[in-house]
Amino acid sequence: MGSHALRTPLVVVAGGTAPAAAIGVERVIGRIRAEEPGTAVVHHDLRDVRNGVVHRRLRFGTADERRILTLAHGCVSCTLREDVLPLMRELGRRPEVRRIVLHLDPALDPESACWAVRHVAVDGRPVTDTVDLRGVVTALDPGSWLDDATGDRGLARAGLADLPDEERTLAQLVVAQAEFADVLLLAGPAEPWELARTTAVLARLNPRAQRVLTPGREVLLDALPPGARRGRAAGPHDPLLAGEPPLEPAAGVQLVTFTARRPFHPDRLHAAVDVLLDGVVRARGRIWLATRPDTVLWLESAGGGLEIGRSGQWLAAGGWEAATPERLAEANLRWHPRWGDRVQELAILVHDGDPATIKAALRAALLDDGEVAAGDDAWRALPDPFGRHHTDPCGDIAPAPAIPRDDPTREEWN
Incomplete structure (x- = not known):
């Protein structure tokens, strides 16, 4: 099962922190399912996580299976890993499943999910034995994204899942979601100047990503250009200007x-x-x-x-x-x-x-x-x-861990 041809393609879909972006996420998933009818879509909804449960939904063909998961050890990450990874392996082994979409809750960072898929073993074997991680599609609202990306609101204040011990800001989340994407869907209207500024920021934040207004076949992530991230985290000694971002100013950016x-x-x-x-x-x-x-x-x-x-x-x-x-x-x-x-x-x-x-x-x-x-x-x-x-700010809202996960020297300080 180690060859590319025998593994089931996996696409991670992130974003949806704003209403227009949430609609964009569903448009992406709809396009993937239309292009490949044998697509299984997995989603974990964290809206009731404070009550100790996660809602899991699995769609395949006409089947729509819903299940409630109890938090493992009171930990969201443990619960998702203990459910997502075995499920990815199971779906990857089913011949009728031709593609898998992992639809992330809007409060989740795709880097963490991709790191788990690439590095966490299930029964002693990596999930990538059966699935081929093609990369990440992120949907964002160009009318509100830049304001969100430069603010200091916490996730709960932004109306997202109130995760236990959550210290990230909305800015940290939406920047991370956009920065880690292979395809960025700009979903929803924006004033021309706001769209120009947002586009200028994205071109410099993630120059390797394709930016689209309407999801087409590129959301399948089958034909990304050489150098695409495809779910791989950067190391702390990688080039800071990977992808050759524009260095000249544009729209005040x-x-x-x-x-x-x-x-x-x-x-x-x-x-x-x-x-x-x-x-x-x-x-x-x-x-x-x-x-x-x-x-x-x-x-x-x-x-x-x-x-x-x-x-x-x-x-x-x-x-x-x-x-x-x-x-x-x-x-x-x-x-x-x-x-x-x-x-x-x-x-x-x-x-x-x-x-x-x-x-x-x-x-x-x-x-x-x-x-x-x-x-x-x-x-x-x-x-x-x-x-x-x-x-x-000291003693105030703290960001998510910033140390790149693929670095073998990574060491968090607590």
């Missing part, structure tokens, strides 16, 4: 890059992070704190929330074992006689902020010449407000 070869002063960086939250859709990248010279830190923001967490070691500090050939080649090209591969690298997607102000604030947060000359021992004594895992 601009992708700003920041690179420096000296460490950040932790206290000054902490004071400066607000520039990554005001007028910014997304900021992501690798940072190097003076107090932690061995550790690669991954920074990621969406709308009004930001998170910084650990993601392995710099090669210069001994992180060779987990390094990919691509990372080794990149490090070899830019190796510094003192710093090795240590570097600040951020990509910042601005929609209403001032790029010059952002860059100036980040430059001011770097160690100055005198601090650099003071050396490592002095750096370690600097005040460091980040703790072992940092979210911003």
